[in-house]
Amino acid sequence: xxxxxxxNLPREDDEETINLISSLPSDIDFEGTKLFKYxxxxxxxxxxxxxxxxxxxxxxxxxxxxxxxxxxxxxxWLKALTVALxxxxxxxxxxxxxxxxxxxxxxxxxxxxxxLKSSKPDxxxxxxxxxxxxxxVPFQTLKEGLKNSPCKIVYVWRNLKDVLVSFWYFKxxxxxxxxxxxxxxxxxxxxxxxxxxxxxxxxHVLSYWRGSLEYPKHVLFLKYEELKTEPHAQLKKLAEFLGxxxxxxxxxxxxxxxxxxxxxxxxxxxxxINKTGRTPGGVDHKNFFRxxxxxxxxxxxxxxxxxxxxxxxxxxxxxxDIKF
Ligand code: PAP
Numbered sequence: 470x471x472x473x474x475x476x477n478l479p480r481e482d483d484e485e486t487i488n489l490i491s492s493l494p495s496d497i498d499f500e501g502t503k504l505f506k507y508x509x510x511x512x513x514x515x516x517x518x519x520x521x522x523x524x525x526x527x528x529x530x531x532x533x534x535x536x537x538x539x540x541x542x543x544x545x546w547l548k549a550l551t552v553a554l555x556x557x558x559x560x561x562x563x564x565x566x567x568x569x570x571x572x573x574x575x576x577x578x579x580x581x582x583x584x585l586k587s588s589k590p591d592x593x594x595x596x597x598x599x600x601x602x603x604x605x606v607p608f609q610t611l612k613e614g615l616k617n618s619p620c621k622i623v624y625v626w627r628n629l630k631d632v633l634v635s636f637w638y639f640k641x642x643x644x645x646x647x648x649x650x651x652x653x654x655x656x657x658x659x660x661x662x663x664x665x666x667x668x669x670x671x672x673h674v675l676s677y678w679r680g681s682l683e684y685p686k687h688v689l690f691l692k693y694e695e696l697k698t699e700p701h702a703q704l705k706k707l708a709e710f711l712g713x714x715x716x717x718x719x720x721x722x723x724x725x726x727x728x729x730x731x732x733x734x735x736x737x738x739x740x741x742i743n744k745t746g747r748t749p750g751g752v753d754h755k756n757f758f759r760x761x762x763x764x765x766x767x768x769x770x771x772x773x774x775x776x777x778x779x780x781x782x783x784x785x786x787x788x789x790d791i792k793f
Contacts, residue, residue, distance in 0.1 A: 483588075486518060486521050486522075489521065490505055490514060490517055490518070490521075493505040493506055493507055494506040496511070496664045498511070498659050498664060498665060498666065499652065499655035499656055499658060499659040499665075500652070500655075502666075504664060504665075504666065505517050507520065507610070508607070508609050508610045508613075509607060509609065509672050509676070510606070510607050510610070510667055510668065510669070510672065510673065511663075511664055511665060511666060511667065511668050511669075512666065512667070513666065515585065516580055516581065516585075516666075518588075519579070519580040519581070519584040519585045520579075520580045520584070520606055520610060520614075522584040522587075522588035522589070523579040523580055523583070523584045523604075523614045524610070524613045524614040525588075526584070526588060526589050526590075527579065527584075527614050527615075527616075528592075529614075529615050529616060529618035529620055530598075530599075530600060530618070530620075531618055531619050531620065532598055532599040532600070532620075533599060533600050533601075533602060533615075533618070533620040533621075534551065534555075534599050534600070534601050534602070534620065534621045534622075534623065534711060535601075535602050535603065535604060535611065535615070535620055535621070535622045535623070536548050536551055536576055536601065536602070536603040536604075536623050536625075537603065537604050537605070537606075537608075537611060537622055537623065537624045537625075537677065538603075538605060538624060538625045538626070539605060539626065539627075539632060539667060539670055539673045539674065540605050540632075540636060540639075540666070540667055541627070541632045541635035541636045541639060542625050542626055542627040542632055542693055543625040543627055543693040543696065544603065544605075544625065545571075545572050545573065545737075545757045545758070546572075546625075546693075546696065546732060546734070546737075546761075547623060547625045547691070547696075548572035548573065548575065548576040548601075548603060549567055549572040549731075549732040549737060550696075550704065550707060550728065550732050551576065551601060551623065551707070551711070552566060552567055552572065552575050552576065552601065553565075553567060553728040553731050553732050554704070554707060554708055554711065554713060554728060555599070555601075555711070555713065557719075557724060557727075557728060558724070562731075565731070567731060567732070567737070567740075568740055568742070569742060570742060571742055571743055571746055571748070571754045571757070572737075572757075573603075573748060573754075573757070574748070575601065576601040576602065576603045577602060577603065578602075578603050578604060578605070579602055579603070579604045579606075579614065580604060580605070580606060581605070581750075582749070582750075583602075605667050606667075607672060607673045607676040607677070608622075608624075608676035608677045608679070608680040608688070609676055612680070619686075619687060620687065621687060621689070621710065621711060621712075622677075622680070622687060622688045622689070623689045623691065623707065623710070623711075624677040624680075624681070624688065624689065624690050624691065625691045625692070625693055625696070626673075626674045626677070626690070626691075626692055626693065627692070627693035627694065628693070628694060628763070628764075628766070628793055629660070629670050629778055629781075629782060629793070630766035630767075630770055630775065630778055631693075631763065631764065631765060631766045632670065633656065633657060633660050633766065633770075633778075634653075634765060634766040634769045634770070635759065635765075636656065637652065637653050637656050637769075638759055639756055639759075640652065640656070642753075642756045643752055643756060653769065657770070657774055660778075661777060661778070661781060669785075671781070671782070671785035671786065674786075674791065675785075675786070675789060675791075677690055678690055678789055678791055689706070689707065689710040691703060691706075691707070693763075694763050697763055700729050701725050701729070704725055704728060704729060705725070734758060734761035737758060738755070738758035738761075742754065743755060743757070743758060
């Protein structure tokens with residue numbers, strides 16, 4: 470996620486967009502930001518303008534690959550794994566794209582980067598085939614922008630409690646004001662009601678879960694915690710889904726281990742580009758790499774908070790085979 474979302478950028482949007490936004494249900498989030506509900510999820514005005522532009526303007530190519538997620542669910546890691554998979558055996562270790570660039574620069578967000586400043590960005594300089602893009606919008610909104618193109622979508626989801634704490638930390642790190650540090654409780658409340666940036670979380674995850682059942686060749690549904698516990702199996706699944714499975718020889722030569730090592734939390738975190746670089750929106754790359762652990766939320770949420778989240782999850786995910 471990029472801090473550009475909070476910048477007040479001048480942008481010319483047509484009357485249709487302005488009218489549409491003003492006709493949507495709106496609410497105020499825990500920070501006092503006005504959010505609008507569009508196709509089931511909540512966005513601030515700038516993000517929504519960019520989403521509408523993306524849906525209208527984007528011209529997909531059949532080979533495009535989209536990395537999708539709810540914020541703080543493992544996006545950076547999945548971007549890195551996807552790049553490493555597709556670029557395997559093309560680079561030496563010191564000129565690998567992941568050594569030279571942050572994963573978010575290599576796989577740009579539609580609504581937080583490309584369509585943020587312009588309703589018709591020039592994408593002609595994105596030449597690599599396949600082109601890689603990313604998004605935090607839910608499946609129905611992405612699908613509209615992809616206009617029935619047979620693109621591949623890889624979605625990663627993560628335990629809501631860890632997402633909440635990761636999101637809160639990211640906010641604290643990116644906010645000048647001290648108040649962020651006191652905001653965990655109010656952020657928790659907004660996650661629970663669903664009126665949160667890109668929320669409700671459950672609608673988001675369920676949208677891609679349904680998408681993966683309906684279009685199994687086009688939507689892959691991955692879980693952060695499984696990437697952690699069985700990285701080899703998940704990486705092979707990703708490679709097969711993207712149409713570039715590992716050969717037996719690659720498996721024997723340690724190609725999987727090489728990719729997993731390159732994209733490991735500690736390796737990415739310690740690369741110079743990620744220690745010192747910044748996104749164009751002013752986010753320090755280092756803020757995308759905090760702890761990278763499963764269950765760290767235990768150290769921040771009270772038993773009451775955990776219980777409330779457990780109840781929400783039980784309620785919202787009933788009838789799906791999604792297991793937390
Ligand atoms: P984004 O939505 O802003 O792009 P995203 O990458 O989805 O963020 O999530 C960041 C989380 O992924 C952080 O989790 P934490 O706060 O619980 O630590 C970050 O540490 C974690 N992360 C980043 N890179 C990796 C990686 N290579 N392996 C495992 N976890 C990672």
